[in-house]
Amino acid sequence: MLSKKQARAFFLGGTLVTFLIFIGLTIYSFSKGNDQSNHENITESVVRGKKIWESNNCMGCHTLLGEGAYYAPELTKVIDRLNMKYNGQGEEVIKSILMSPVPWQPNGRKMVAYEMTEQEAEDVVEFFRWIGEIDLNGFDRIVSPLAKEDNNN
Amino acid sequence: MKYKSQKVAYWFFALSMLLLVLQLVYGFVMGFARIGFDNLHEFVPFNTARAVHTNLLVVWLLSGFMGAAYYIIPEEAQRELVNVKLAYVQLISLAVVGVVAVVGFHFNYWEGRKFLEIPRPLDFLVVINVLLFLGLILVTLFKGKRRTTTALVLSMGLLFAALLYLPGMLPFDSQVMDSFFRWWVVHLWVEGVWELIMGGILSFLLIKLTGVDREVIEKWLYVIVGLTFLSGVLGTGHHYYYIGVNKIWLIVGGIFSALEPLAFLAMALFAVNMYRKGEKKHPNKLALYWTLGAAIVSFVGAGLLGFAHTLPQTNLYTHGTLVTAMHAHLAFWGAYGMIVLAIISYSLPNMTGRKLYLTPRGRAAFWLSNIGMIGMTVAFGVAGVAQVYLERKFGMDFMLVQKEISIHFVVLIICASVFTTGIIMYIIEFYKHGRPTDEAMEVSIQ
Numbered sequence: 001m002l003s004k005k006q007a008r009a010f011f012l013g014g015t016l017v018t019f020l021i022f023i024g025l026t027i028y029s030f031s032k033g034n035d036q037s038n039h040e041n042i043t044e045s046v047v048r049g050k051k052i053w054e055s056n057n058c059m060g061c062h063t064l065l066g067e068g069a070y071y072a073p074e075l076t077k078v079i080d081r082l083n084m085k086y087n088g089q090g091e092e093v094i095k096s097i098l099m100s101p102v103p104w105q106p107n108g109r110k111m112v113a114y115e116m117t118e119q120e121a122e123d124v125v126e127f128f129r130w131i132g133e134i135d136l137n138g139f140d141r142i143v144s145p146l147a148k149e150d151n152n153n
Numbered sequence: 154m155k156y157k158s159q160k161v162a163y164w165f166f167a168l169s170m171l172l173l174v175l176q177l178v179y180g181f182v183m184g185f186a187r188i189g190f191d192n193l194h195e196f197v198p199f200n201t202a203r204a205v206h207t208n209l210l211v212v213w214l215l216s217g218f219m220g221a222a223y224y225i226i227p228e229e230a231q232r233e234l235v236n237v238k239l240a241y242v243q244l245i246s247l248a249v250v251g252v253v254a255v256v257g258f259h260f261n262y263w264e265g266r267k268f269l270e271i272p273r274p275l276d277f278l279v280v281i282n283v284l285l286f287l288g289l290i291l292v293t294l295f296k297g298k299r300r301t302t303t304a305l306v307l308s309m310g311l312l313f314a315a316l317l318y319l320p321g322m323l324p325f326d327s328q329v330m331d332s333f334f335r336w337w338v339v340h341l342w343v344e345g346v347w348e349l350i351m352g353g354i355l356s357f358l359l360i361k362l363t364g365v366d367r368e369v370i371e372k373w374l375y376v377i378v379g380l381t382f383l384s385g386v387l388g389t390g391h392h393y394y395y396i397g398v399n400k401i402w403l404i405v406g407g408i409f410s411a412l413e414p415l416a417f418l419a420m421a422l423f424a425v426n427m428y429r430k431g432e433k434k435h436p437n438k439l440a441l442y443w444t445l446g447a448a449i450v451s452f453v454g455a456g457l458l459g460f461a462h463t464l465p466q467t468n469l470y471t472h473g474t475l476v477t478a479m480h481a482h483l484a485f486w487g488a489y490g491m492i493v494l495a496i497i498s499y500s501l502p503n504m505t506g507r508k509l510y511l512t513p514r515g516r517a518a519f520w521l522s523n524i525g526m527i528g529m530t531v532a533f534g535v536a537g538v539a540q541v542y543l544e545r546k547f548g549m550d551f552m553l554v555q556k557e558i559s560i561h562f563v564v565l566i567i568c569a570s571v572f573t574t575g576i577i578m579y580i581i582e583f584y585k586h587g588r589p590t591d592e593a594m595e596v597s598i599q
């Protein structure tokens with residue numbers, strides 16, 4: 001039967017090997033040619049948008065890239081989705097929600113009224129635009145309106 | 154022989170119980186918001202309630218783990234804790250940092266990074282606090298008469314948990330990178346080093362409660378934590394499928410995360426077998442309930458329900474839906490909530506001298522909380538599966554789907570009330586044990 005020493009060797013060996021592979025794969029995924037995180041298109045405005053996203057904990061209600069809370073809609077392809085719903089006025093609608101002094105509640109569920117400035121709202125839209133162009137291995141098709149169209153037919 | 158300094162554990166456990174109650178209050182706030190009673194929106198919007206709910210969860214579990222370490226390490230190392238005063242300083246500073254963070258969440262002082270909402274400046278205080286804790290534990294261990302595998306695995310888990318907090322503090326401009334390294338904390342905690350902590354506590358409890366030979370128990374402990382890391386490290390890939398990183402993770406994450414349930418299965422089999430094998434019949438049956446319960450429920454919540462959505466083909470549809478919340482509740486409860494309640498149930502009679510073993514209230518606390526939590530899991534699960542089909546498969550609008558499934562949140566609240574009743578009974582039982590005393594420590598049986 002397995003001895004305690006062998007059991008320990010299994011633990012230490014397995015950990016070391018998988019950890020090294022993990023580091024290797026991390027480097028691999030962000031190296032040139034394999035990186036698909038849309039890194040090259042990050043502008044100053046996108047970075048400001050991300051800061052706003054973070055400092056208000058938008059992820060505490062919404063998901064983005066499928067991460068966050070499940071109380072409010074997924075925002076990965078939000079511009080496309082609202083473009084479709086509001087005849088191409090998606091960005092304007094987002095900005096007006098963010099700048100509104102009263103809580104937006106289209107279906108009874110309230111969002112916090114952030115009263116952002118035009119510039120701040122513009123940065124958040126830029127951030128969403130950047131997010132929308134990331135290669136998500138097909139997840140975008142599940143949450144985007146175009147895929148939904150296909151599914152409906 | 155017991156050690157007087159073990160008593161400090163009591164206060165960590167007391168803090169833990171207090172934070173647990175607060176966590177549940179905020180859980181109800183969210184549950185009610187979801188069925189249309191968002192009356193607290195002005196002061197506690199959903200995102201505040203959520204950040205408080207999950208961060209208090211983490212802090213009460215950590216406080217429980219720390220209490221467990223302060224109780225277990227002296228006994229395993231066979232010496233008093235090196236400095237009891239500093240342990241109290243650490244306790245108070247932990248409570249202060251926790252309270253400041255949670256109050257901050259009500260005033261937009263946070264970082265919207267799921268589970269790591271504590272802002273960076275406070276992160277540094279967390280780090281100092283944890284370093285103090287680790288110092289006390291590790292110095293005690295190394296000055297001790299013996300270094301057992303149980304103590305080593307537990308301390309290693311705590312040390313790695315601290316180290317892994319650091320990648321979460323790195324700043325990035327890219328949301329993708331931010332997420333990528335956030336998982337080094339969140340995933341490698343719950344599906345990695347926290348399992349070492351759980352395994353260490355579990356093996357301590359099994360040694361005490363079943364009387365099975367330490368060598369046998371500790372051998373299997375190595376096998377379990379071996380399986381944990383072998384699957385769990387590369388299993389991190391199950392969070393990388395759809396966040397904007399390379400497709401290689403679909404294969405690596407899929408294969409290795411599918412193996413993760415093995416560690417939990419091994420833990421459940423291990424606990425049940427040691428219980429069967431044990432000659433010793435320890436009178437503290439309630440502690441045994443919680444110990445075996447943790448091993449079994451963690452297999453269901455983390456192992457089976459984790460497996461249910463871990464393959465890339467399923468995760469494509471369930472990623473970021475209420476299916477995740479279903480799994481999250483039973484996994485956290487079974488693996489970490491129950492193991493903390495197990496070590497409390499075991500140690501409390503020893504520290505206070507009041508042997509409230511398996512009272513009717515203690516038994517009711519166990520069953521009500523577990524039945525309530527299973528009901529909550531089913532409610533989240535039904536809501537989640539319905540959401541996946543309506544929204545992701547049939548393309549219905551998010552909010553319309555939410556209206557369809559809101560009835561399941563009524564069920565959730567009912568089950569959460571059963572759960573909470575169990576927890577309140579547990580805490581009454583805790584209170585009835587009274588305070589820890591030196592005399593109790595001297596006479597207590599092993």
Ligand code: HEM
Nearest residue numbers: 343391410413455459460462463472473477481484485488
């Ligand atoms: C005690 C152990 C575990 C705990 C406490 C736990 C907890 C959690 C939590 C809180 C989340 C949500 C994370 C987030 O979206 O921010 C999550 C997600 C996930 N867990 Fe676990 N988990 C455990 C074990 C497992 C295991 C063993 C598996 C696989 C077999 C698994 C598979 C998953 C998957 C696939 C997700 C991602 C869901 C999504 O894409 O939205 N978990 N887990």
Ligand code: HEM
Nearest residue numbers: 069070071177180181183184477478481482485486490569
């Ligand atoms: C009174 C009991 C409870 C209620 C009513 C409750 C309710 C909730 C709700 C509504 C959410 C938010 C889901 C969303 O984003 O829409 C949530 C999240 C969460 N709760 Fe609870 N909860 C309770 C107890 C617990 C307990 C005891 C634990 C742990 C042992 C726990 C762990 C979590 C975790 C880890 C999350 C994050 C899940 C995720 O992101 O996938 N909760 N809870």
Ligand SMILES: [Fe+2]
Nearest residue numbers: 340344389391
């Ligand atoms: Fe994970």
